[in-house]
Amino acid sequence: MAQTPRTLYQKIWDAHVVEDRGDGTSLIYIDRHLVHEVTSPQAFEALRLAGRKVRRPDLTLAVPDHNLPTTARRDAAGKRIPIADAQSAAQLEALEANAPAFGIRYIGDADAAQGIVHVVGPEQGFSLPGATIVCGDSHTACHGGLGALAFGIGTSEVEHVLATQTLMLQRSKSMEVRIEGSLPPGVSAKDLVLHITGAVGAAGGTGHVIEYTGQAIRDLSIEGRLTVSNMAIEHGARAGLIAPDDKTIAYVKGRPYAPTGEAWDKAVDWWRSLATDPGATYDKVVVINAADIAPSVTWGTSPEDVLPITGIVPAPESFADPSKQDAARASLDYMGLEPGQRLDEVIIQNVFIGSCTNSRIEDLRAAAEVLRGRTKAPGVKWAIVVPGSGLVKAQAEAEGLDQVFLDAGLEWREPGCSACLGMNPDKVPAGERCASTSNRNFAGRQGPGARTHLVSPAMAAAAAVTGRLTDVRELA
């Protein structure tokens, strides 16, 4: 019997339905749960109070990342350097105690594999194509770059998954974002996803799971795909998905928690079936021409406020929607920008290269390539490079990238979320600008009053060299 053509999203969904309640809600099985210190303490506490245990500790992986300082964590004698902020320390201690108490594998601050959960999951082979993956963090969409159905959840849902390994979910609508053609030279995965966010809008994907398709997506490396899917949430989507292919399979193979032997062969067979069938339809389709994409930068306080670096700061009146006009006025006021100002003349004081969006080895290589033989501009007061994990850090050091950064006058740090959201001491001072490879330019995100311009790693490096937002193609 011929089956109805299905989208990739529907195939993964169908493979995980424990029970369809018939009222639009289904009980969905969760294959992988990543836990960090910020959104889990209240969940563990609730389990404890109710006398409940973790149903599948083996499908759960705990890693601290948000609060950890990116300066040295151990002294010369190997002793832990105390964390100055008592609340940060308490949150980290809670995870360090909760993980073993509930039988969960914990990758602690001194472990070489520690890093940002969304870097660690794929790196360890814990995140797999076709799996349902959740974490109490909205950038969980990242793992969709492997073809996993991955999405962020709140703390009550963290508790629900810990206790039952399931979630009660309504099926989302499906959306295809198709990128036709190939990206022009000097345009990266980050520029692509910033451009998509500008085109779709911050709420354009609400209620949808987005599948990214097309030549430009197929051409991306797995790390580039993780960058794109990471920011699905910035255009409002529940999750992002990129169908697994040979590159995905080659990426997963041999990683610590990746399947082996017979299970591997079975996995590969299934992964190869995970593509949207010809004839399957999406609820919404957006088509973007890759040739239209330039190195991109945000000018406002919503990730949809994206323009090519060759552009100018827009006038609020240029937006059709009156509420967007108001929002743009408030954004320009917060950002200290004037309509008509050239984006490549905006002076920056800080540079942040890191975050779950852009802290993998290819990101660091791209930044180092721009910085090699150059130094940061005198006006750049603070420029840090924060690798996504200890393993990325070690790899970068083996390639000598750390020395390139240090020679250019940038700081080389320990892995973690860092200045993406400033829960640790890494913050951008009020009123100052930061060329940042992170994912959100919300008011106050990098510190109260901080002004964030989202860019790619190469663009952040270019900004460090010139002291202003810069078209990296000028430095080629």
Next chain:
Amino acid sequence: MEPVTTIDGRAIPFGRKNIDTDAIIPAKWLKTISREGLGQGAFEALRADPDNIFDSPTLKGAPVLIAGDNFGCGSSREHAAWALLDLGIKAVLAPSFSDIFSGNAFKNGILTVVLPQEAIDRLMEVAQTDPVHIDLDAQTVTTPFQDRYTFEIDPFRKSCLMGGLDEVGLTMARGDAIARFEQTARDERPFLAQGTGVPA
């Protein structure tokens, strides 16, 4: 969770679009290991202005918040829902919500009501001076001026809210079905069942 049936009282005519969870509760407030007391940090940057709407004498403690499109976008922090709850907010009315925020609100007994922009505009006007009435069973928002708007809500969420049900408890009662699924999945997709290898 307390059952939710009706919500009566003043509504804060906030109205802004794309309010992200960093604006609802900044990251520094996420360092708590408790769910309590986050009202203090709610809308911190906006409330630095002494004339802010949240602390106005007539609206302080109002149970309803009226917002613009895409309310609660950004981070998955449930602290945003806890902060609103601690401010006394029991329902948020907006043209659209981020999916994660809406789920978090629901788990904490906060009703998120999606209404068309025209309805929101009218309610913003009413809220300047008068209260609103929300009836979850009837799925309506009404005003003292005969305005009546109906809204959609997922039936499962509605029954959980009205019954004040513990969702974890409900799902744990389906333990046998989950175990059956795990058995089948282990046969069909053993590679997904392996995890970290920490004994189950």
